[in-house]
Amino acid sequence: MRSTTIKTLLFCILLVGTGCANQPQQYLWRIDSLEQIAGLPVVTQGNPQLVDSVYGTAVMFDGDGDRLLVDDNPLDGASEFTVEIIFKPNDAYPENLEPRFFHIEAPENPNRRITIELRLNDQRQWYLDTYIKSEVSQYTLIDSSLVHPMEQWTHAAITYKDRQFTAFVNGKKELSAEVDYLPIAKTGKTSIGARMNEVHWFNGAILAARITHQVLLPEQFMQLDNFSAE
Template sequence: MVLLQIAMKFSLLLTIPCVAFLFACTSTVPSITPNNNVALWQVNSLETIAGAKVSISGDPELVKSGQDQVVRFDGDGDRLLVDANPLGDAQEFTIEIFFNPADAYPNNLEPRFFHIEAEDKPNRRITIELRLNDKKQWYLDAYIKSETSQFTLIDPNKVHPIGQWAHAAVTYKNGEFVSYVNGVRELTGQVEYLPIAAHAKTSIGARMNQVHWFNGDIAWVKITPAALPPEAFTLTK
């Protein structure tokens, strides 16, 4: 009986720190459930994305990347226009995108490869863009605009290699706009985001008005109606 009591006490001592450890590890990462309306856009079709209709400009291609199928843009007129606004009426959000940019310097120095905007309300928009240099490098450019303010997150010193898969993310909450590359926080700024119209569309591969074309591959875009910490990002293809 004494041995049994000792064993039970020992088991309890082991259980308490283990539970505390698990709580500590998970408490910093928000729980993502279907009720959060997370939108995962697999960019692997030229007809629909996440059930939304896609209109094509140019000749984007479906190509294999490992076990996955992705869309390749040639930087010369290729674009997907998705008939959906994945942000909806979110007051805070995270946009993640997984992509592999090609060396398009000097032809395409400023590819705008993700752009949400309503045609009749151009003063509200968000774009995720790249800037290329002559050293086979790129740096991120993220932009929010509304009727009341606008802000660009960009630093030409924060460069990354061309020709490699990369993860970019932006978050917004309570006026704070933050950019990340490969899970590392890069820049932050203050801006007032106002929800983009529900009937807005999303341009992938170019700016909405069909300029500044992207050359490279895009695998997926993920939109979460919460400002996630980088530990909660999806950093793989």
């Protein structure tokens, strides 16, 4: 079953002016269960834990074998997209230097994938690493000087359209480049908390992800203020 398409009047106004005729597909995934995400089946590996936060329930990953594997490709059919994620990384240096914590790929074709990753340093800081790969090109957006503090809730996003690949942290554009994205098959799955091949584990909490089949502006990104503990 596909995750629920988010259809709101506000979203229509922001994206297409008035009306919803051309509204893009959008999937909001609250990461608040070890059994399902937005109605989609999840395989739980290791021992991730549900935790309370000021923004509601999140899932905590220990960086040592914890992940959630979602049986869904939320990018299916998209030629342009925005992928957002809200997370809180722990200071896991040096045990978890390169956590891959959001990875979409079809099992029959590892040559097409997207990942959202972090790199940690010894100053209690991290910097973003985002990646698009296809059979014809690949590109990594990464800059070790664009650092952020550990132990804080953070929003990261990538957008893609017409070969333009861009990364954002907390609504601020960080890097951009050209790359050829080729569609990931409908059979694709989504790994949360580790790379698809079960390496490079994430130590920290993840609250939500959202995938939109359209490039959003930073002011249209998810806001932490919209989440709260019940």
